[in-house]
Amino acid sequence: HEIVKNLLKYNYPGRIFPVNPKAEKILGLKCYPSILEVEEDVDLGVIAVPARIVLKVAEEAGEKGLKGLIAISAGFKEVGLEGARRERELVKICRKYGMRLLGPNCLGLINTSTPINASFAPQMPNKGGIAFASQSGALCTAILDWAVREGVGFSNLISLGNMADMDETDFMELLAEDPTTKVILIYVEGIKDGRKFLEVSPKVSRLKPVVILKSGVSDAGAKAAASHTGSIAGSRVAYEAAFRKCGVLQVNSIKELFNLGIAFSSQSLPQGRNVSVITNAGGPSIVAADACYKYGLNMTWLSPKTVEKLRSGLPEEASWTNPIDVLGDAPAERYRFALETVLPDEFVDSIIVILTPQAMTQPLETAKYIVALNAKFPKKPLIAVFMGGEKIENAVNFLKDAGIPVYPSPEDAASTLAGMAKYYDILNQKIEGEFPILNVDRETVRRIIERAKRERRASLLSIEARQVAKSYGIPVPESELAQNVRQAVKAAQKIGYPVAMKVVSPQILHKTDIGGVKLNLKSDRDVVIAFNEIIRNANLLMPDARILGVEVQKMVPTGREMIIGMNRDVQFGPLIMFGLGGIYVNILKDVSFRLAPVSIQEASEMIAETKAYALLRGIRGEPTADINAVLDAILRVSQLSMDFEEISEIDINPLFVYERNKGVLALDVKITIT
Known part of the structure; x- marks a missing residue:
């Protein structure tokens, strides 16, 4: 009744066909027991019935040949497993008939130029250049009430609801082509399809400003978002990196969102x-x-x-x-x-x-x-x-x-x-960044990962991880795996003293804690003693661990300690990190982030954004470090993460950075796979 009332009140120019099996007329309009009883063609259906009969209504709408549905009804994935199952069935029906779906669990939509108020909102804003799409229907009604009082003009208000089919990216793409829209404002609790967003939003943001308020950035907010609309929340830094990469403006409050909306639409x-x-x-x-x-x-x-x-x-x-x-x-x-x-x-x-x-x-x-x-x-x-x-x-x-x-x-x-x-x-930035062509050895990396999968390991051995880094052109210290004392001595002689030795075991992640690391060994005798002590300590403190041997590694000069990492975000894919490394990384958190693939310009920005950049440039008379080698290492980690989706995490810490033209060394490399 309210939706029909709004359509009539705000002068919707098309035909309206109320459907209700228990009524003959609604607000003077003939009422039909089923959409199938309507004699004329129908374009859009608005469903506002109990959740248990939404599927039946949607099926009839599909049979009738409707092109779109707005499902205002609640009781879908936001309420639990049964609701999620019902929502999946609703999407199946829509796809079977080629219908697009807004909702469910939404307020509806308003377009001021048609005009159409296909929503439960009792008011209609002035015409204007602001389009607002929101995952929260209540926020839509609050903003609408504010807009009417303040005289702020809108082109569209869209309540996204659960985004079972059409999501924020779909509407962003549509609004980019709407001549009445000057700026696109979006409130989301979670982006539905991160990779689609990364593909579409850069094109839209070149045409019109896109401003997003993303809630659920705290643990409490993310939990509330999940219970509210069933959103999958990616990490806060991943969202920030995604918005930056796409040319989308991110704000932290509703006030900022509409301050910018008003300014963009009028100035x-x-x-x-x-x-x-x-x-x-x-x-x-x-x-x-x-x-x-x-x-x-x-x-x-x-x-x-x-x-x-x-x-x-x-x-x-x-x-x-x-x-x-x-x-x-x-x-x-x-x-x-x-x-x-x-x-x-x-x-x-x-x-x-x-x-x-x-x-x-x-x-x-x-x-x-x-x-x-x-x-x-x-x-x-x-x-x-x-x-x-x-x-x-x-x-x-x-x-x-x-x-x-x-x-x-x-x-x-x-x-x-x-x-x-x-x-x-x-x-005024380039649409496409510059990506170098890197000479890498994918086949070696593929073999290493396949072996780890066959052995049902979730992480690569340290010696394997360094081999992966080396295969992608990231320098690592020379090392060999020794399974007995004789091999250890031979490896040390080949590599050249001094050397370091580390236990190799899939079960031992923190080697230093069990006495599994020996440094600065300068002779064959030192190597023999160290090998025996490492094996004894491992067997004593972790008797169930499978010991594969001991890694003999070249001792290298200390450089300025940096970190390069990658975490594969659930929404947006590989998130690359750079910053100050060593033992203080989790305390100082002097790091910057970009989503892969990282361009040369983005890698340069990552370095310059950190306080570590001052250390690399040299302080108190120190020579400038090899910043170009750091940039190259970032690009190679980015390429590695794009080439192998099985890699979920990469951690190069420390990355020793030497003077200009003397390169970098990935001293410790950890790689996790799925």
Whole structure:
């Protein structure tokens, strides 16, 4: 009844066929006992019945030849195993008949240009350029209520629900082609198909800004998301890496999401990060300057011509440089003069106008000048910060109605401009990164992994893991496996003293803890003693372990200790890590991440983002390290992870990095397989 009411109330232009076996009419429209009884062709069906009969209704819709369904009904995978089974059956029915499905467990959808309100939401927003897709139906209704009050315009509101068929990526692709949509906002608890998202979203983000609020980033949030919509939550860093790789803007709050939505839908993109602030109060301008610094914006210098004009037109006590303080007694005309002087300045990319209500302030008249000058200089975004309450209310409403973003604090304005500037940077980046052609030995790696699988091992032996690294061009110390004392001595003589020796066993992961490692052995006698001690310690402390022998390894000079790792994320695939290595990696957590495949540019960014970069460049007179060799190792780990899906984890720690042109050495390599 409510859905039919909304369709009628908001003037849906098509035919409406209510279906209910217990009614003859609904709101004056003829009611049908079944969709199969409708004489005309039907395009879209909205299902709002108990979950137990949804499958029957969907089957009839398919027989009728419908192209799409909106399943508002709850009681599917969000409630447990039986619900999940029912949801799978619903998808099977839709695929059998070639129907697309929104939901189930959703609110429905709204399109303001058709117009259609096929939802339980009792209101219809104004027309506008914001499209909002949400996995939470309740958030849709809350945002809709807010939008009606604030006069914010939308092109589409879509409640995604359980995303049994159509998901956030499908709608992102559709909205990219919608001429009424200027910006796509999405709230998700989990991306349904990570690899599809990675394929589609970079193309969409080149056409329109895509801004995502991802919840469930904490353990508590992830648990709540799983119980709410049955989402599979990938790791927080994997989502961040995915959004970065795809050119998607990620925000941390609903406020940020819609601050950006309003700005993107009403203002041009800034052509850089240079900001000018015009204010009638010193305190807020300082807050604005701090906020600009925090969010990576530049409080730009003004051109001499602009400064001279401001000096001649403003009171002597005013500030003529950035931030421009027009003083507390500034009438609207003084704001107009300052704005009209600064807007043409070639060094200014965007402007924040701050107004606080004081005795001489004219908020509404000032707002009118802001609107007029924004129209005169449409290529430079203009953000208003009107601070106060009752005295500025009319002016704020005037700005909103005219499409000027207006916020209550300088922090909101700076954060929003920073997001817009970031999107400008995204558009000016290369679509495809540069990926080198690497000479690797895949066949050797394949044999090693197959042997481990046959032996039902979840991880490679250390000597195998280093062989894998070596096969992919990552330098490792020379080593050999010795199964008796004689072989150990022979290996040490061949490699050259000094050497290290380590127990080799699938069951012994932490070799040092059981006395399974001996370092800096300088003679045959040292090797004999070490071999016997290692075997004795292993048999004594881990009697059930299968001892395959002892690895004899060349002792190498110490380098700067880094780490390169890979973890195969459940949603997005291989997640590559680089950072400061050694024993402090889990404490300092100085690491950066990218999703594979990692381009040359991305690998360079990974290195530069860490504090470890300063160590590699050299501090206190140290020579510069071989950063190019580090970059090459990152690219090779990325390639290895793409070539072998069986590898679930890689951990190279430490990676010794030597002086420029002297390379790197993967001292310890751990590889886990599935």
